[in-house]
Amino acid sequence: MISVERVSKSYKRDSLEIPVLRDINLKVDAGEFVALMGPSGSGKTTLLNLVAGLDKPTSGRITVGGQPISEQKENDLAPWRARHVGFIFQLYNLIPVLSAVENVELPLILTGLKRRERREHARAALGIVGLGDRLDHYPRQLSGGQEQRVAIARAIATDPLMLVADEPTGDLDAKSAEEILDLLDRLNTEFQKTIVMVTHDPRAAARAHRLVHLDKGSLSEAPADAIAALPARVPAVSAPVDEFGLSGSLEQRFLRQVMAAMSEYAEARSAAPPATEPASSPVPAFDGLSPTDIVELIDRIDGLFGPEPRPEAL
Known part of the structure; x- marks a missing residue:
């Protein structure tokens, strides 16, 4: 074949x-x-x-x-x-x-x-x-x-x-x-x-x-008995739900990072005295998220909280 x-x-x-x-x-x-x-x-x-x-x-x-x-x-x-x-x-x-x-x-x-x-x-x-x-x-x-x-x-x-x-x-x-x-x-x-x-x-x-x-x-x-040694079933364990009611998928963890970073940025801006020269950005690192990633996340947030939310699996 x-x-x-x-x-x-x-x-x-x-x-x-x-x-x-x-x-x-x-x-x-x-x-x-x-x-x-x-x-x-x-x-x-x-x-x-x-x-x-x-x-x-x-x-x-x-x-x-x-x-x-x-x-x-x-x-x-x-x-x-x-x-x-x-x-x-x-x-x-x-x-x-x-x-x-x-x-x-x-x-x-x-x-x-x-x-x-x-x-x-x-x-x-x-x-x-x-x-x-x-x-x-x-x-x-x-x-x-x-x-x-x-x-x-x-x-x-x-x-x-x-x-x-x-x-x-x-x-x-x-x-x-x-x-x-x-x-x-x-x-x-x-x-x-x-x-x-x-x-x-x-x-x-x-x-x-x-x-x-x-x-x-x-x-x-792999040896013929290698597959037999693997776990045969996926355990039916639900993802943990956080205070926002969101399960712990990668996308949702990114969302929480963005929300936390926005809050930290707002606090830093409100506490900082006026500056005559641009200061270094108080926004923390996003574990490798690029600006493009963040823009994409914003688009996905619209989908998460839009008028037609994704239904639960039937």
């Missing part, structure tokens, strides 16, 4: 060549569920992009379903991807102004299906993921887990050869993550979908048939 033979990948930055993958070999049989783990920066997403035909190796050969994708031109790869690869992302990548069924229908336009056929395929895919009663809901009206289900429906709507999933549970709470993993299990066992999943979570990796590990650009196969 998937064959990666002696693949290396490097990127050039100015006069430097930065190696990311080194002489990788990997075979995935049809119907397998493979988890790819490794530290950040080890090349996991790069390998996923190569297997999905989104990027080309510097050297080596990649074939998928007998198709030599590493040797094809982009004009040939684009329609191949649209038909044979289903993409599942950490952050869903749904279009806010389109309903669930319209989001699922969108990639089907590239397959040449007529509108009625596209809508039938999209409805069927949403039924498979358990959202047959949410066809006309917009992303803002869905929980995070439901949004990821829509994204999975979009991925399977073309009946692809394989699904590539990049941290599919990375932005979900424990309960929603468990449900998404159950769904991936079902797609693999009942619909025989080949799945290659990048994850940092050993509990997600425990659902796979095989575990491969990337580190410093080199790939190694």
Whole structure:
């Protein structure tokens, strides 16, 4: 099904060549569920992009379903991807102004299906993921887990050869993550979908048939008993709720940082005497948040406290 033979990948930055993958070999049989783990920066997403035909190796050969994708031109790869690869992302990548069924229908336009056929395929895919009663809901009206289900429906709507999933549970709470993993299990066992999943979570990796590990650009196969040693289920532990009634997600922690920093800044400004020269900013560090991050947070705050708040997961 998937064959990666002696693949290396490097990127050039100015006069430097930065190696990311080194002489990788990997075979995935049809119907397998493979988890790819490794530290950040080890090349996991790069390998996923190569297997999905989104990027080309510097050297080596990649074939998928007998198709030599590493040797094809982009004009040939684009329609191949649209038909044979289903993409599942950490952050869903749904279009806010389109309903669930319209989001699922969108990639089907590239397959040449007529509108009625596209809508039938999209409805069927949403039924498979358990959202047959949410066809006309917009992303803002869905929980995070439901949004990821829509994204999975979009991925399977073309009946692809394989699904590539990049941290599919990375932005979900424990309960929603468990449900998404159950769904991936079902797609693999009942619909025989080949799945290659990048994850940092050993509990997600425990659902796979095989575990491969990337580190410093080199790939190694985990022992057969490695998966059995992983925790099999995600514990259903609710995130703590703070004084604002917000659970402890990363986004909400950033929000609390911004609110605290604004208060500290206001206190510093009111206590400081008038200055003839600009003083150093009293605003504390935001643990690496850039001005762009803060602007994005302000936009997200509007969404959190807007007229249409996100409902709780059903």
